[in-house]
Amino acid sequence: MALILITLMVILAAGPTWSAPSIIQMRSEKKTLLATDELYCSSWRFTVETNDAGAWTRVPVRCVDFLKDYITGDLYAAELEAVAANAAEYARAIGISGDGRDAWVFDIDETLLSNVPYYAGHGFGSETFNARAFNEWVELAEAPAIAPGLRLYKELQELGFTVFLLTGRDEYQRHATERNLMYAGFNNWEKLILRGKADDGTPATVYKSAKRKEIEDAGYIIHGSSGDQWSDLIGFAVARRSFKLPNPLYYVA
Amino acid sequence: MALILITLMVILAAGPTWSAPSIIQMRSEKKTLLATDELYCSSWRFTVETNDAGAWTRVPVRCVDFLKDYITGDLYAAELEAVAANAAEYARAIGISGDGRDAWVFDIDETLLSNVPYYAGHGFGSETFNARAFNEWVELAEAPAIAPGLRLYKELQELGFTVFLLTGRDEYQRHATERNLMYAGFNNWEKLILRGKADDGTPATVYKSAKRKEIEDAGYIIHGSSGDQWSDLIGFAVARRSFKLPNPLYYVA
Known part of the structure; x- marks a missing residue:
């Protein structure tokens, strides 16, 4: 009343x-709002991108068509552009010292390289993750560049930033990863950091924080960090600004 | 090539x-993707909700109609429902001790109470913030409840959580705020924390972190926190899980 x-x-x-x-x-x-697929799946995407959803393992079955349309359509591409524009605007305004100590940390998968071709053949995130099949895809080294990511990468280098690549991929995938990055147009990174034996079983947030801490301890200032997972960005030794890229296909803890 | x-x-x-x-x-x-208003404004909303956009002062002029449709339409309401569902699911699974030390912290504006009626009369976030006019609106104490917020609030209390309200509103607005909360159906909060003289000029992130710290120091465990601004949720003394509600109308640093 x-x-x-x-x-x-x-x-x-x-x-x-x-x-x-x-x-x-x-x-x-x-x-009744969440009864329609369009509203349910749009709202689900909101909760995933803001990390409200917490850990999740699979795209809801009713959202597979929605996700396919989104990820192969204009909106995903537009969001990638918008986030890269935010990052570039911030980077240009910093006025870095030019001594090489100004760093930017990039994640790789869904940040610089797109695995959408793989997920297109595996239910757009609706199937249980198949590590063997995914690792075979990684070995092919055929993931295309995410175009706004590549432009940002090149602009940051022109501005004088030192670029670190920090990925959850395993050390044994170093060669395929380097090959894929170069084929896709990425060059001159300072260091490519992959999971070594000692990082086995460490949650991504902890592993990535520890590696950022090592970068800081080596004298670098991490001005920015780009990643499609919150575990790329949060934890400790966090960058001064973090840029969350869209990814409703999978979740990495 | x-x-x-x-x-x-x-x-x-x-x-x-x-x-x-x-x-x-x-x-x-x-x-060309960001040339169309629909894609530009959808992408802008993504960057605002993920905090990629950083500080911003006004909704882009070209997005006013887009925002009006969004905020008065089904999607905003559906997202509010989805986030409340995430929070409720998490809260039910905690299994709290029942000694009253299990706390949840709610922001007020755009989290429990809706100022959309005010913003509807002020360009849906496209006008420069008018503190005098907004404070007059607060004194009216007529902001309606955000329905999913009210349901979550009541369910948390039934589960045994102690509810704290932590707002950027000023101490002099305490009476109007209490009156508005009760009219809208909110009751039995443990404490309503407003900005006192000492908090003048403190950024919201710092002010809210310090107040959460006081809650923790008083012996409470902050299991969850709900807010429409990142400054409600990040900083220090952060809740175990944070729930970011949608708000593309304004930004609080």
Whole structure:
């Protein structure tokens, strides 16, 4: 009763052009919004990209078509561009010293290289992750560049940043990874950091934080970090600014 | 040239159903994606919600209609529901001790109470923030409840959580804030924390972290925190899980 009164008061106070508060309340109370796939899957994507969803293992089955349309359509590409534009704008404004100590840390998969061709053949994230099949794909070294990532990478180097590549891929995949990066147009990174034996079983957030800490301890300032997973960006030794790229295909803890 | 080769190789390798890598690359290279308002504004919203955009002062003029449709439409309401569902699922699984020390921290504006009626009359975030006009709106104490926020609030209390309200509103707005909360259906919070004189000029992230620290120092475990701004959630004395609600109308540093 109090809610209805409030809603009425707001409508009266706000004038004839405004009626959303009642919509927000009444539609939500019916709990029907998440019944449509479009709204359910759009909202699911929101919760995944903000990390509200926490750990998840598979794209909901009802969202497979939605995800396919998104990831092969204009919106995913536009979001990648928008995030790269944010990063470039920030990087240009820093005014770095030029002594080589100004660093940027990039993740690789879904940040510089796209595994969408692989996931297109594996249910767009709706299937259980198949490590063997994915590692075979990595060995092919055919992942295309994410174009806005490549442009950002090159611009950062022109601005004088030292680029570190920090990936959850294993040390045994170093050669294939280097080959793929070069084929896709990436060059002159300072260091490519992969998971060694000692990092086995360490959660990505801890592994990546520890490696960033080593970079800092070597005298670098990590101005920026780009990654498609929150575990690329949070933890300790965090970059001054972090840039979260979209990725609703999989989650890395 | 290498990129074109790679793209061709991928298309050939992936078979006839897959062509997105070339789309991602070629469309992006033309830099036309962000030329359409729909894609520009959707992407802008992504960068704002992930905090990639960093500090911003106003909604882009070209996105006012987009934002109005979003915030008065089903998607905003669906996202609010989805985030509340994430929080509720997490809270139910905790298995709290029942000694009253298990806490949840809520922000107020755009988390429990909606100021959308105010912003509807002020250009949906496209106008410079008018503190005087907004404070008059606060004094009216007519902000409606965000329905999924109210349901979550009540469920958490039923589960046995102690609820803290931590807002950037000023101490002099305590009475109006309490009145508004009660009208909208919120009751039995443990403590309503507003900005006092000593907090004047402190960035929200620091102010809110310090207040969370005080809650922890008083012996509470902050299991969860809900807020529409990253500054509600990050910093220090961070909750075990944080829930970022959508808000593309304004940014609080």
